[in-house]
Amino acid sequence: MTITPVSSQLNISTVHDKAWYIISAIVEDKPGVLFRITNLFRARNFNIESITVGSTENVDLSRMTITTESDERTLDQLVKQLRKLIDVVDVKVLDIMRTVYRELALIKLRAVDPTTRMEITNFASIFRANILDISKETIIVEVTGTPDKIDAFKNLVDHYGIIQLARTGVSALPRGTYS
Numbered sequence: 001m002t003i004t005p006v007s008s009q010l011n012i013s014t015v016h017d018k019a020w021y022i023i024s025a026i027v028e029d030k031p032g033v034l035f036r037i038t039n040l041f042r043a044r045n046f047n048i049e050s051i052t053v054g055s056t057e058n059v060d061l062s063r064m065t066i067t068t069e070s071d072e073r074t075l076d077q078l079v080k081q082l083r084k085l086i087d088v089v090d091v092k093v094l095d096i097m098r099t100v101y102r103e104l105a106l107i108k109l110r111a112v113d114p115t116t117r118m119e120i121t122n123f124a125s126i127f128r129a130n131i132l133d134i135s136k137e138t139i140i141v142e143v144t145g146t147p148d149k150i151d152a153f154k155n156l157v158d159h160y161g162i163i164q165l166a167r168t169g170v171s172a173l174p175r176g177t178y179s
Contacts, residue, residue, distance in 0.1 A: 027089060
């Protein structure tokens with residue numbers, strides 16, 4: 001089996017002015033797999049920015065989408081180590097320019113007066129976000145998009161007072177016939 005170096009497989013994107021990568025791993029759907037993969041990252045002192053795991057079109061397999069910041073050499077070593085794990089079926093570093101990737105965030109904001117609620121609702125509309133809940137003192141907004149879009153919305157509404165924030169992490173699939 002020939003392993004193509006990671007650097008020749010992808011275009012690098014930046015988030016917060018650092019190179020980041022999206023790793024897609026198809027793994028067996030059984031207990032302990034997530035632990036073994038995250039332990040591999042931990043053992044090499046490698047940070048996971050986000051990780052999502054969910055079912056695939058095959059009921060016996062799950063897809064892990066991991067985002068991380070790294071240099072190419074370290075990432076290449078990590079991918080090689082992931083491929084050696086017994087429960088890992090396939091690992092790919094996705095080309096960001098040929099990938100659809102999204103994240104979801106739920107943001108609970110302080111909104112004690114009607115003007116604030118209206119302003120937040122207008123911002124949500126501009127960002128194509130959904131208002132999920134409104135009370136006398138709070139409003140919950142659901143934002144879906146790239147991490148940059150979520151960060152932009154968060155920064156825009158931050159001055160209202162973020163009470164709670166929950167982000168899912170990135171989910172990604174290659175565009176078209178790319179795999």
